[in-house]
Amino acid sequence: MQVKRNETKAIAVGNMWIGGEHPVSIQSMTNTRTEDVEATVGQILALEEAGCQIVRVAVPTPEAARAIGAIKRRIHIPLVADIHFDHTLAILSVEQGADKIRINPGNLGGTDRLQAVVEACRGRGIPIRVGVNSGSLERELLARHGGPTPEALVExxxxxxRQIEDMGYDRMVVSIKSSDVMLSIRSYRLAAERMDYPLHLGITEAGTLSSGTVKSAVGLGVLLAEGVGNTIRVSLTGDPVEEVHVARQILQALDLAPRGVEIISCPTCGRTRIDLVSIAEEVERRTAHLKKTMKVAVMGCVVNGPGEAREADLGIAGGDGMGILFKKGKLLRKVKEEELVDALMEEILKEQDRVDR
Structure with missing residues (x-):
């Protein structure tokens, strides 16, 4: 059953919409030097291929801000400029064509500087992402609330x-970040009750691929299952393409995105006589870009494989140097172990072609 999303305003970011009735979108951030246009464009194109819908770049220097125009001309998804401390970099990024500006208004150095950024964004209709982090809360809020509590973060x-609204602008997306999963959950819940701006979900500094995936899946999964959140970024230490893969799987698990090819595979046991781990990873990699919703099984033995995975559209099960290819639990043919993946991919692509026609 589809979860009802929390009601928010809808905000356009380039050709994407965040909030309202629009689907939850996937974001990521490059880890290249933004001044290096070739490296940054290459990474963004890889992120696009993985399913990223909005991408953010760090803008710590004027050279990085000036690179935004060149980068935008070669990519196909909205580009967000991430600004800290120097408001002139935000204005320069706007002039270069950034689709959204991410700022923490508290670290720009004063109301007049924030006003200048707001005016620049208003002039081009560019939304502002207002970011608050548990590690950079105002001292008076920390003192009043006794630490970085959900109430302090949301306040x-x-x-x-309200400060930006008082400047006459309301095209905003709000993020409230913490590396603490439960603090993030409680904070976003409270924010959803108190404001109607789209919420950008994330567990900041979540960690490596393993630990960061778990923390993000728990934190974002709980909120999304409750209808809270309009766009997500999974923060991982490593290749940002992995962030997109994890984000897609979180949304697919909650039926908030088309599933594409879903891989089911057994945990292996003493009956396994093939390199199931490598085979499952290869199948997942080779099917990641496919759009048709399909369940594909990669099982470790022919004894239980087809039976346990009879609901899979297609599957393979290994033997000792051999394996079988099956469809809806019924045997198609036997295949040599080294040909199993290719045989499976051939059948998968047949199914994909059938839909495309």
Whole structure:
């Protein structure tokens, strides 16, 4: 059953919409030097291929801001400029064609500087992402609330939102980040009750691929299952393409995105006589870009494989140097182990072609 999303405004970011009735979108951030246009464009194109819908780049220097125009001309998804401390970099990024500006209004150095950024964004209709982080809360809020509590985080975000509203602008997306999963969950819940701006979900500094995936899946999964959140970024230490893969799987598990090819595979046991781990990883990699919803099984033995995975559209099960290819639990043919993946991919692509025609 589809979860009802929390009601928010809808905000356009380039050719994408965040909030309202629009689907939850996937974001990521490059880890290249933004000044290196070739490297940054190459990474963004890889992110696009993985399913990223909005991408953010760090803008710590004027050279990085000036690179935005060249980068935008060669990519196909909205580009967000991430700004800290120097408001002139935000204005330069707007002039270069950034589709959204990410700022923490509290670290720009004063109301006049924030006003200048707001005016620049208003002039081009560019939304502002108001970011609040548990590690950079105002001292008075920390003192009043006794630390970085959900109430302190949401109050900080609300103060900044009201400040920009008082400047006559309301095209905003709000993020409230913490590396603490439960603090993030409680904070976003409270924010969803108190404001109607789209929420950008994330567990900041979540960690490596393994630990970061778990923390993000738990934190984002709980909120999304409750209808809270309009766009997500999974923060992982490593290749940002992995962030997109994890984000897609979180949304697919909650029926918030088309599933594409879903791989089911057994955990292996003493009956396994093939390199199931490598085979499952290869199948997952080779099917990641496919759009048709399909369940594909990669099983470790022919004894239980087809039976346990009879609901799979297609599957393979290994033997000792041999394996079988099956469809809906019924045997198609026997295949040599080294040909199993290719044989499976051939059948998968047949199914994909059938839909495309």
């Amino acid at each position: 900080s975000a609300w103060m900044k939102v």
